[in-house]
Amino acid sequence: MDYSWTPEQDELYAGILRFARENLNATTLERDRTRRFGEEEWKKCAGFGLAGLCIPRESGGLGLDCLSTARALEALGRGCSDGGLGFSLSAHLFACAVPVHLHGSPDQKERYLARLASGEWIGANAITESEAGSDAFALKARARKEGDGYVISGEKSFVTNAPVARLFLVYASTAPENGFLGISAFLVERDTPGLKAGRPMETTGLTTSPISSLYLDDCRVPASALLGREGAGGSIFKDSMGWERSCLFAFWLGALERQLEETVDHAKSRRQFGHPIGSNQAVSHRIADMKLRLEAARLLLYRACWERAAGHPSELAASLAKLAVSEAFVASSLDAVQIFGGSGVMQEIGIERYLRDALPGTIYSGTSEMQRELIARALGLPPRRP
Numbered sequence: 001m002d003y004s005w006t007p008e009q010d011e012l013y014a015g016i017l018r019f020a021r022e023n024l025n026a027t028t029l030e031r032d033r034t035r036r037f038g039e040e041e042w043k044k045c046a047g048f049g050l051a052g053l054c055i056p057r058e059s060g061g062l063g064l065d066c067l068s069t070a071r072a073l074e075a076l077g078r079g080c081s082d083g084g085l086g087f088s089l090s091a092h093l094f095a096c097a098v099p100v101h102l103h104g105s106p107d108q109k110e111r112y113l114a115r116l117a118s119g120e121w122i123g124a125n126a127i128t129e130s131e132a133g134s135d136a137f138a139l140k141a142r143a144r145k146e147g148d149g150y151v152i153s154g155e156k157s158f159v160t161n162a163p164v165a166r167l168f169l170v171y172a173s174t175a176p177e178n179g180f181l182g183i184s185a186f187l188v189e190r191d192t193p194g195l196k197a198g199r200p201m202e203t204t205g206l207t208t209s210p211i212s213s214l215y216l217d218d219c220r221v222p223a224s225a226l227l228g229r230e231g232a233g234g235s236i237f238k239d240s241m242g243w244e245r246s247c248l249f250a251f252w253l254g255a256l257e258r259q260l261e262e263t264v265d266h267a268k269s270r271r272q273f274g275h276p277i278g279s280n281q282a283v284s285h286r287i288a289d290m291k292l293r294l295e296a297a298r299l300l301l302y303r304a305c306w307e308r309a310a311g312h313p314s315e316l317a318a319s320l321a322k323l324a325v326s327e328a329f330v331a332s333s334l335d336a337v338q339i340f341g342g343s344g345v346m347q348e349i350g351i352e353r354y355l356r357d358a359l360p361g362t363i364y365s366g367t368s369e370m371q372r373e374l375i376a377r378a379l380g381l382p383p384r385r386p
């Protein structure tokens with residue numbers, strides 16, 4: 001087994017880390033407080049190629065494989081203190097641009113991919129509904145065939161990037177009687193009549209990542225808006241979740257590394273009772289546990305990405321990675337707050353932001369409970385009877 005990175009991967013990591021530290025952190029605190037999306041920072045990331053990491057070069061991306069993409073996002077997460085920006089960028093890439101790249105027709109790729117990869121257009125995906133969360137394929141949105149196109153109606157909740165996106169990957173049923181196999185995916189442009197984003201929601205954490213409901217009211221799209229074939233929406237969505245669960249969480253690995261560095265520094269420099277607080281075992285063992293969680297989660301994530309890059313992605317590896325990183329982030333953020341004491345809960349210090357950014361991670365891309373369900377099924381445990 002070889003754990004080394006290539007010189008190109010090392011160079012990519014160092015370059016992104018430097019870029020992020022120098023360009024992305026100046027206004028994080030102010031934008032976190034005012035819940036403002038970093039348009040300028042988005043443009044800088046896009047200019048650096050981060051909006052199209054794994055999109056082929058001929059379509060304007062960097063053409064990285066899954067493992068290198070994860071390494072790049074890890075560098076971004078380590079260098080960039082704006083978790084919302086990293087989340088918006090990753091949702092755009094894995095839940096919109098990647099499906100267009102993998103399932104788009106030549107015309108769809110021509111129209112959308114370069115715009116998405118360059119970050120000129122921001123992408124979003126909309127599957128969740130008020131009655132279809134973990135049970136996403138129970139969605140009620142409908143797309144009926146009419147003339148030479150489709151008419152889509154439905155309401156979507158929690159659509160990351162909806163307030164700023166130009167392109168929406170919308171899932172709706174074209175054949176409700178077929179359940180999962182009746183779901184289709186559509187590429188819907190923002191200015192399509194009948195499509196409307198709701199007012200931005202106020203989340204715990206990820207405050208700079210705009211999110212809202214999406215309303216589709218007799219929204220008419222041409223037949224060319226269908227992504228893949230009719231009925232392929234369920235598998236397109238599952239595939240995009242595989243990418244998200246493997247790769248998106250690399251950003252949080254980087255954040256965990258930054259958090260650990262800050263916590264170690266603090267435990268060495270902060271003195272109480274005449275000694276560094278880190279000389280107390282109660283503190284140093286918490287830090288040892290933070291390191292253990294980070295390294296264990298990192299190996300699971302690299303494994304999932306390696307499998308995908310090698311052409312045999314597994315749902316099991318992706319679920320293990322997602323579960324490990326997201327839960328490590330919550331647990332280690334609680335440890336960091338405790339070790340920083342009073343300053344740990346002061347917004348201007350930035351430690352409590354880790355905890356706020358960590359909380360949604362055990363919910364989006366499939367909750368922790370659903371990942372455990374998937375892991376249990378992969379081990380052959382029987383599903384619950386209806």
Ligand SMILES: Cc1cc2nc3c(=O)[nH]c(=O)nc-3n(C[C@H](O)[C@H](O)[C@H](O)COP(=O)(O)OP(=O)(O)OC[C@H]3O[C@@H](n4cnc5c(N)ncnc54)[C@H](O)[C@@H]3O)c2cc1C
Nearest residue numbers: 125126127128133134158159160360363364365367369370
């Ligand atoms: C920050 C954020 C960003 C998001 N971005 C998007 C987006 O861009 N696009 C999009 O479409 N959606 C998005 N979502 C929605 C997200 O995918 C859903 O919130 C998630 O799938 C959970 O659905 P729910 O919130 O309805 O919870 P529910 O499904 O109602 O779950 C509530 C609780 O019940 C548990 N539960 C449910 N079913 C089972 C079961 N069978 N076994 C055990 N436990 C179970 C869950 O694990 C959870 O603890 C986002 C969510 C968040 C928080």
